[in-house]
Amino acid sequence: MTQSLKVTSTLVAVGAALAVGILLLLAVGAPPLEALWLLVVGSVGSASKLAITLLAWSPLILAAAGLVVTFAAGLWNIGVEGQLIMGAIAASWVARSVSGPVWVVVPLTIIAGALGGGAWALLAGVLKTHGHVHEIFGGLGLDFVAAGLATYLVIGPWKRAGVASTSGTDIFREEAWMPTFEAFGVSWPVIPVALGIASVVFVWLLLRGTLFGLKLKAVGSNTYSSYIRGIPTNRYLLGAFAIGGALAGVAGSVQATAFHHKLVPAISGGYGFLAILVVLLAGFSAVAIAPIAFFFVAISVGSTQLDLRLGVDSAFGGVLQGVIVLFVLLAGGWAAKHASNTLTPRKEP
Amino acid sequence: MESTFNSIIAAAAPLIIASMGETITEKSGVINLSLEGSLRLSAMTAFAVAFWVGHALAGFAVAALVGAAIAAIIAYSSIGLKLNQIAVGFVLTLLAIDLASFLGDSFVGERGPRVPPLPIPFLSDIPFFGKVLFDQNLVVYFSFFTIAATWFWFYRTRPGLNLQGIGERPAAAFARGINVNKLRFWYTVLGGAMVGIAGASYSLDVKLGWRETLTLNLGWIALAMVIFGGWHPLRVALGAYMFGALQVLAFQLQDVFPGVSQVLPVAPFPLMILALVFVYSDWFSKLGDKFPRMRNLLGSEAPAGLGQVFERE
Numbered sequence: 001m002t003q004s005l006k007v008t009s010t011l012v013a014v015g016a017a018l019a020v021g022i023l024l025l026l027a028v029g030a031p032p033l034e035a036l037w038l039l040v041v042g043s044v045g046s047a048s049k050l051a052i053t054l055l056a057w058s059p060l061i062l063a064a065a066g067l068v069v070t071f072a073a074g075l076w077n078i079g080v081e082g083q084l085i086m087g088a089i090a091a092s093w094v095a096r097s098v099s100g101p102v103w104v105v106v107p108l109t110i111i112a113g114a115l116g117g118g119a120w121a122l123l124a125g126v127l128k129t130h131g132h133v134h135e136i137f138g139g140l141g142l143d144f145v146a147a148g149l150a151t152y153l154v155i156g157p158w159k160r161a162g163v164a165s166t167s168g169t170d171i172f173r174e175e176a177w178m179p180t181f182e183a184f185g186v187s188w189p190v191i192p193v194a195l196g197i198a199s200v201v202f203v204w205l206l207l208r209g210t211l212f213g214l215k216l217k218a219v220g221s222n223t224y225s226s227y228i229r230g231i232p233t234n235r236y237l238l239g240a241f242a243i244g245g246a247l248a249g250v251a252g253s254v255q256a257t258a259f260h261h262k263l264v265p266a267i268s269g270g271y272g273f274l275a276i277l278v279v280l281l282a283g284f285s286a287v288a289i290a291p292i293a294f295f296f297v298a299i300s301v302g303s304t305q306l307d308l309r310l311g312v313d314s315a316f317g318g319v320l321q322g323v324i325v326l327f328v329l330l331a332g333g334w335a336a337k338h339a340s341n342t343l344t345p346r347k348e349p
Numbered sequence: 350m351e352s353t354f355n356s357i358i359a360a361a362a363p364l365i366i367a368s369m370g371e372t373i374t375e376k377s378g379v380i381n382l383s384l385e386g387s388l389r390l391s392a393m394t395a396f397a398v399a400f401w402v403g404h405a406l407a408g409f410a411v412a413a414l415v416g417a418a419i420a421a422i423i424a425y426s427s428i429g430l431k432l433n434q435i436a437v438g439f440v441l442t443l444l445a446i447d448l449a450s451f452l453g454d455s456f457v458g459e460r461g462p463r464v465p466p467l468p469i470p471f472l473s474d475i476p477f478f479g480k481v482l483f484d485q486n487l488v489v490y491f492s493f494f495t496i497a498a499t500w501f502w503f504y505r506t507r508p509g510l511n512l513q514g515i516g517e518r519p520a521a522a523f524a525r526g527i528n529v530n531k532l533r534f535w536y537t538v539l540g541g542a543m544v545g546i547a548g549a550s551y552s553l554d555v556k557l558g559w560r561e562t563l564t565l566n567l568g569w570i571a572l573a574m575v576i577f578g579g580w581h582p583l584r585v586a587l588g589a590y591m592f593g594a595l596q597v598l599a600f601q602l603q604d605v606f607p608g609v610s611q612v613l614p615v616a617p618f619p620l621m622i623l624a625l626v627f628v629y630s631d632w633f634s635k636l637g638d639k640f641p642r643m644r645n646l647l648g649s650e651a652p653a654g655l656g657q658v659f660e661r662e
Contacts, residue, residue, distance in 0.1 A: 024451070076435055132629035133622060136382075136435070137573050141618040144566065148615030273443055280436055315450035322444025326422075329437060333430025 006335045013331035017324040024319060030312045039317075042305030043298035047186045055259055056269070056297045058192030059084070059251035063275035064282075064289040065199035066247030071284045072207055073240035074220035079124040079139020080248045081272030082146035083117035087249025088256040089150060090116025092169065092263040095176035095256065096158065102175045109176060109257050110195070110250055117249015118242045120146060125241035129234040135241075143272075151265040158263065168264035178258035192254045197290075199247050204286040206243075216240055248272060270318075274300070277325045283332075296321055353597060354481040361593025362492040363388075363547040363555055367571040368578070368585050369495040370543025374420070376503065376580055377536035378516040378529075378654040379427060382438025383419050384544055385568030386445025389561070391415040391548030393453035396559040399552075400461040408462075409549045416545020417538045419445060424537035428530045431658050442568075449561070456559045464488055464554040488550040495543065499582040504645070512536060516652035519659040529659045547571075565614060573621045577628055579649045588624070592617070 018036075025032040043053045063080055070077035077083075091109040098105055120142060127138035151166065158169045180187035207213040219226045219236045227233045255267050278296055282288035303317025367384060374381045381387070391412035399408030419441055426432040464486045472483040482493075502509040514522035515529045523529050552559050570592065578585025599616065627633060628649045637647035 028452070028454075076439075078439070127622065127626070131626040133625045134576075137569075137576070137625055138622055140569055141573075141622040144615050144618040276439060277443065280440065313451045313454040315447040315454075318447030319444065319451050322440060322447055325440045326437070326444060329432055329440065330426055330430060333426060333432045337430055 005339055006332065009331035009335040010328055013327035014324055017320065017327045020323050020327075021316070021320045024316070025312065028312060030306075030310050035306055035310055035312060035316075038305045038309055039299060039302035042302035047184045049301070051186045051188050053294070053298055053301045054193055055189040055254075056271075056301055057294050058189065058196040058258070059254045059269070060271045060275055060278065060297050061196040061290060061293045062199045062251035062254065063248045063272050064278045064293055065196075065203045065286065066244035066251075067275055067279045068203050068284060068286045068289065069206065069216070069247070070240050070244035071279060072213070072220050073216050073237055074223065075128075075237065075240060075244075076136050077121070077124070077139055077241070077244050078136050078273075078276070079121060079142050080244070080275060081268050081270075082139065082143035083120045083245040083248035084252040084255070084268045084272045085143075085146040085150050086120040087113035087117035087252025088263060088267040089146070089153065089252070090249065091253030091256045092153075092158075092172070095172040096169070098176075099173065100175065102177075102179060105176045106178055106191075106257065109253050113249040113251075113253025113256075114246040115249065117252060118246035121241040121245020121248070122238060124245075125238045129237055147265070147268075150263060150267055154263055154265050166265050168260065168262045171262050172257065176257055177261055178254070189258055192258045195250060195254065199250070200286055200290055203247075207286065212236075212239070248275075274321065277321055281325050281328055351477060351480045353601075355484065357590065357593045357597045358481060359485060359489055360555065360596055361589050362489045363550045364567055364571055364574065364589045364592060365492040365586055366488075366495050366550065367544045367547035367568065368574040368589055369492075369499050369582060370416075370540035370547065371571055371575045372540075372578070372580060372582055372585050373499060373512075373543070374537045374540030375575055375655055376516045376652055377512055377533045378519060378652055378657065378659070379424060379533050379537045380434045380438060380656050381420050381423050381537060381541060381544070382435055382572070383423065383441040383445060384572050385564065385566060386442035386449075387416050387419045387541065387544045388548040388551065388564045388568040388571075389449040390419070390445040391545035392552040392563055393449040393456070393559050395545075395549030396459075396461050396552035397453065397456055400456065400459060403462060405462045405464050405553045408553050409546055412545040412549035413542040414545065416548065417542040420537045420541020420544070421534075423541075424534045427658060428534055431660075434656055453559050453561075458558070458560075460558065462553065463557055464550070486554065488554045491546070496582055496586045503582060513652075515659075516654055519654045519657075523659070533659070544568075544571075566617075570617055570621060573625060576649075576651075577621075577624045579628065579647070580652060581646050581648070584646055595620070 021036070022032040025035050042049060044050050063084055067077055067080055090112040094109045094112040095105065098108055124135055124138040124142055127133040128135045154169055155166060160170050178189070178191045181190040207217065215226070215231050216236050216239070219231060219233050223233050251271060252267065255269060255271070256263055260267065274296060275293070278289055278293045282292050299317045299320055303314045306312040306316055307314040367388060371381060371384060394415050395408035395412035398411040399405050402408075422441060423434060423437050426437045427434045466484070466486050469483040473479045475483070503513065511522060511527050511532065514525070515527060515532050519529045548564070551563050556563050574585055574588045574592070577588045634649065637644055640647060
């Protein structure tokens, strides 16, 4: 396929998606240019907004990095949302029950998050490898179970003293908060961002530079022939689940200990499903997810401003993200088709 | 007792219509993963249109168009552009859910028209069965029709045989002169239209009104129902009715055990996983060998060409 055709079609797709967004804003009677400008200002317009966007970028990129691993193994890890929630629950459990200096508690919450998310992913994995339940349904079912568990904990065993409300548990003690770096009067989320960048580097190295990554990609592209060639495919699939789930779990611990500082029912922020869109748009590449996740999270953070300032439902951000991914996928398909049509002479029926 | 069964049949109707639509789509070899999104967007548009026009029927018509349009995008992107059906379906799921929330924001809490009850004369006077089956409304009668028609079409007609052919052995069907991709496209659109009608029956019949949580994530359950039902319309229907029975039962248990209401929205999903483990268990697959005459009904194998793009040489 010619590279320029692909780039052009992607740009046209993003432009068309923006046009659809403008039409939708007009349809609900909102000033479209002001709304789009609010998306920019609301996400990167000031140092404090940028800090919020970076804090939201970290869990998204962690979850997306995990998905790159599971996609490499040919798995549709729709269970990522639940893995994120279980990571947050495990991290919250540590934050609530372990006391000590911050450099002990915070690493423990991160490890707990990884274990919680990894275990939840392995459950979906075992359902697939041993129960023949497709990972889409196993994972999705476990998503809802994890969400139910978070709600149950918040209004049940971990409820705030006296009041059971869905607004969340008690705020964690400060030694369980991920430390921030103060500069320009803003608290910068350096640890979450470092975790996010580390996850991208880790996944890139894993898939590019290790035998495990090579074999994993072989399993992903053809499970049957890999099996015939002597690769223990189930072990590799479960390994991919465990790594992907652990990264999603770390994303959950960031949500709990760096953003909310407590467990809330909607702890995932929808970043698991959003991460799937990011990875699809990035064409499953570990490097490309970083900027795309930033672009997407800027839309998400900015769209909360639309609700506050213009009374536009904040679901607009999700609509815009969805339309962009859909159009880019369609344009990619069109470009590939067009390229193959021009390269090979058309056969008449 | 009669009224309990009556409400089970009524509660299962949207799930029946949606899962029959998906059964038809998947039987032809295409996966429409967008069910949850399709249901919500069609429920929202059905309510909005019925609210403006003042008649439920208009809502159903537009909802069918919405469901068909989403299905057409999936079918075209798979057949015309050779894209992954799961990827496009998943993107459309999230997009349609957000679009429904965004466009439906102003309709939350409004009251719109509803589907009127329509007892069938004479038939509804039959003791027990009359009350259970024929003292319902058009949506429920339509759900009966979809089961019977889907079964008859699959197993008793020539085009139905072709439909199974394009899902199981597309290359062989093509060799017999069947236009595989054209049929797949239109069966996907038909299935999507049925999902749209199911969505409309949530906002105009079963639940009345529009809110984001209206469909209770049953779109995903409908997708699982098709697998649980082994792509056989009667078994899919059986699963949907069992699910409807559990829903009604749980709803009635709410008064006895107050805690049930919090478990209720989550309970279907572990149940879904267990049901899928069950149909793929060794015990269940041996059952099909014991009763060879019921192989169609007891089999759990997906259509062999499901999810794969068919390209002629």
